[in-house]
Amino acid sequence: MAKKDKPIATVLAFEKKLVPSDGRFYGVAWENKYGPAAPLKLQEKSVRGTISNRLKKPLQDDPLKLDAEVEKPNLQTVDSCALGCDQDTLKLHFTLKILSGVEKPSACNSAEFSASYAQAAKAYIDAEGFTELAGRYAVNIANARFLWRNRVGAERIEVAVRVLNQGEAQSWVFDAKTVGTHSFDLNHADIAALAAKIAAALSGKTEFLLLEISAYAQIGLAQDVYPSEELVLDKGNSKSKKSKILYQIDGIAGMHSQKIGNALRTIDTWYPAHDDSQNGAGPIAIEPYGAVTSLGKAYRTPKEKADFYTLFDRFARGGKLDHKNDEHYVMAVLVRGGVFGESGKD
Template sequence: MAAKQAMASVLAFEKKLVPSDGYLYGTQWDNRENCTPLKLQEKSVRGTISNRLKAAVQNDPAKLNAEVDKPNLQTVDSCALGPDQDTLKLHFTLKVLGGVSQPSACNHAGFKQSYEQAAKGYISREGFQELARRYALNLANARFLWRNRVGAENIDVQVSALNKGAEQTWNFNALDFSVRDFDQGEDNPALAALADRIAHALSSDNEFLMLDIVCHVQAGRAQEVYPSEELVLDKGKGKKSKILYCVNAMAAMHSQKLGNALRTIDTWYPEFDDIEQSAGPIAVEPYGAVTSLGKAFRTPAKKMDFYTFFDSWARGNSLSSVEDEHYVMAVLVRGGVFGQSDK
């Protein structure tokens, strides 16, 4: 066991779930072979003033009318299916890597040894079965569609293993699976087989699994679809107020957004069972950060954050529950730089 004060100042782990960007196509539900890449369209629109106004303006009808009369001109990107298309096709690949027990960088031999013992102990006991099942569920339920999942009439997901000599394909009806419940799918042989392949790759020292994911979403003829939105750092000088992501003029989703959906498996944080406080499953993060809610669900003050668990567990101490170990290993699968400053 490493000494209590022995913590690596340089400590990094490479991510083990590596998605590509996702590419968007338009097609017809009954004729999926005939698909075309979706392009972005630019719109110039005149909106109304709808933001909160100062009290002096709110309470003065004349000032309010003058403010409302101002044109709110915007140029935005949009993306939609063609007039003869009713189905969105999303295509991306996912590489699952092994080697979690080996940091990509660690400058303390004693700490590295104690961490490797802890990681190999987890792998021998749990074999990544629980994490793999949750990752597989997030593929099967098409969580990676984000807003495109809402209001869809049908969603089919095809997951194919491309490893030479071990090719395999699984098909799922995404609407058969909830995005809020991981206690499901235990009687689904396709889901179990996919989870086993993911678990085997994660548990290995240097093997990998290459998955190809094709998802069809019956969204409605000519309906708007939602690629990733680019971050506009300087809205005052930019020509557009909304810029969507594209690759070679083709609408796409960021690999980071797909990865965030796949690692949205944390149901072990303290507020999950509290109906009023729960945000449902959240993405695995060191502090349980959910930026859309402006909240961290795993705070060091409550000793539920990654670093509190990891610093103890990696030195050879046991955690209070296997769920805490699942969480720690899920953060390591996510990857990151976790060294402690020696200043």
């Protein structure tokens, strides 16, 4: 079929199927972590820093000019957050909803394309049942990847998961330190059970799944914790403005739902450079071009025919992908959601 004869959807969108809430920060003592938890508040600090940025050539070559530059105060007002003097454990609490219906776009202006895609998606669901993706999402819940920087340096980490659907009372507790962050082997019965619940929701066997997730990280008495940092678009030149603004929800330190979602979908080990020890970055978040902004690199490029659009256009029109992993990746992007309309121009 010539390209101009292929069904084209210039309006095409998918709603996300993993829907986390914002996370809230609490402080507790490890020995009583399931007891009452105190909400953590943000604290404002005014600090006098030193000049530490790279210097221009004239300053590097002139010690007197360097001394004069160093004498200038680097005054900053920043937000910070820390546990109390009787608290050694951070509690991060959020809910996660998993929805069905990935085989139905939320918007599509081509009935022919919609029918072709639905057939391909249903064939994937019938064959795979979302078991591979669900297993990886379950591992990222169990290993507490969503704690981000708060996971580093923690002596013990425990993740408690409870099903909130009416009429269900399942719950699990995971020792996150024993669950790896670089592989997705379902060698734990409880992780496999959680994955089965997620797969049932994604594949439409159940309408949705609602989970309550609480992670406990023992990081030490009165230690700093790290909520999400707000993006400051206009800092201006005023010294009175904060140089770091942390996220809070009704006065409670928090983590953006987007950041939690990014951690949960960090499951892509199928990109071309993954097995290359020099160029691979371990599991990366599911993105159309495999973008890792912290490294300034896209691991899935159209040149390598590994990006989402190249694979999706073939998959959605009934074409056969070269590897089963490509199908997993395409469906994971659709679970992520987004707007993927195609240009109507040649």
